[in-house]
Amino acid sequence: MHRTLSTRIRLNPDLDQEVEFRRIAGSCRLVYNLGLEQRRDFWRQYRATEGRHLHWMGQKKELPALKEAAPFLADAPAHCLQMALQDLQRAFDAFFAGRAGYPRPRKKFENDSFRFPDPAQIRIDAKAGLLILPKFGRSKGDHGAIRAVFHRPIRGKIRSVTIVREGRHWYASILLQVRCKVPAEKAPVSIDEVYGVDRGVEVPFMGSDGVARGHAILPKPGSGEAKRRKRLEQALARAKKGSKRRAKVRLKLAAHRAREARRRKDMIEKVTTEIANNHRVVVIENLPVRSMTASARGTVEDPGANVAQKAGLNTAILDKGWGLFRIRLEQKLAARGGLLIVVSAAFTSQTCACCGHVSAESRVTRDLFRCVSCGHEAHADHNAACNIRDRGLALLGLAPSARIERPAAGAVVAVC
Ligand SMILES: [Zn+2]
Structure with a gap:
């Protein structure tokens, strides 16, 4: 029997890699939001005719044309852009199934993530503490690989890797397929x-x-930590849009929220x-x-x-x-x-x-x-x-x- 597990590791990208992370996340966000807009327009146009709908496979085929219009998209790994469209498909599936609300546009600082879906292009060198991905170290001698912290051995077959930013840090969420024992004949419950x-x-x-x-x-509720959060939220509301101060407070607040989430x-x-x-x-x-x-x-x-x-x-x-x-x-x-x-x-x-x-x-x-x-x-x-x-x-x-x-x-x- 197989089971999918996910494990998360903290990444320590160098400055260049972090810039690259942000750029890829930005491109994926753009593709996601454009895809969302396209679906909305399509629905408005064809809502009267039944049976016509967009699927991510169709949207995927339009990516080359989009790259011609926006050449910087070509710098991002093609798979990551495709996965952004697949994420959008999942969001719509959840919406139509009644599990979630209508998909919302992704926002900078809040949705900085991208996924590598091809196991053949992913490698982990736990001994050296390296994660090797397309555009990151897939050349001679693992040059350019991402430094990472492996707290425990990674066991199982890698299915995909998602890079995500939370607060100030970047993490890799690794999806693994592991074999597990089939439980012996279920004993009666006492x-x-x-x-x-x-x-x-x-x-x-x-x-x-x-x-x-x-x-x-x-x-505890009402502790210093809760007060600090409230102060930061107020400071953010007061800061002028587009100002340096606002960017600074936003980063602090994101770090604070990420720490709360980690503790929970x-x-x-x-x-x-x-x-x-x-x-x-x-x-x-x-x-x-x-x-x-x-x-x-x-x-x-x-x-x-x-x-x-x-x-x-x-x-x-x-x-x-x-x-x-x-x-x-x-x-x-x-x-x-x-x-x-x-x-x-x-x-x-x-x-x-x-x-x-x-x-x-x-x-x-x-x-x-x-x-x-x-x-x-x-x-x-x-x-x-x-x-x-x-x-x-x-x-x-x-x-x-x-x-x-x-x-x-x-x-x-x-x-x-
Ligand atoms: Zn009683």
Whole structure:
């Protein structure tokens, strides 16, 4: 069985290479945006006639003509320009499938990336710390190869390499095809192997055993770091367009955001690895992150309520990286022969894990759950995690474990 994995390495391009990176990224962005414009015009012209549409293979054939009109495009590797059009195709596919909004133009500083799709033209010399790509070192003696940091051996067959800028640094995202063992005949699941996780705002991840995870890695809301970000955003809004100061602030802000994103990803990776290593079946609730993080602003005719409050909650949800958590946990469990079960989130925070009574009044504060029917008291997220686990057990056809066996009220153990 084969599986695709991606691994990311930090690049240390020299000055000339960085200039070249920017130039290629700029050309790819231009091709992407022109392709987008072409599709929009095409649709306007032919919207009445059915069955006529553009595909990236067709747009690809127009690239030579475009290069004649804009000769600087010929300096960029041809494959990278083609991949920009393929990215556009994927963006439209996602749009038509209802998974994403209408594709937006790519912007400088925000979308600086390009992809090399041909494995035959990619080589890695991990010992020397070199990445060899078309236009970068594919000549005698690897002259011009990109210096890189390899933290771990690159195993598997290389499929493609994407170069991307985040903040001040450049990274290579390497797509690998690896062989993995087919899991032995799936053993029946026992009740002890099923684990529930609740995703919260204060504590990012709470387990059904009362273990809270992830909160110690992230900076607290309202900390110096959050204030610094706000200051930078204000400074950017004040700076004059096109000024040197604006460019400087923008770079600082990008670096700040990139660091926040790295820390969030680090937290998710640590938490998901720990959970996947220790539990075979994990149950989480189905949270539609996109609609949960949508703005509550509404329209002019129908203004939304509690806009600022919702905006604050959105930041909190995005901060904890809920979407990525589910993706990575699913991948890690699959690699270990485990299973991720997703259950409905309805009323998990209002249901008593002890007697099953449902009442909004049982949720005394954000952290405290006290059942109005039986008096069971627990951390609200822990109570919810137990409910999520029980829903998973019911789906598997296993009766929930005896409710009285639960850890005592308020028993929250912190691991990281
Ligand atoms: Zn109760």
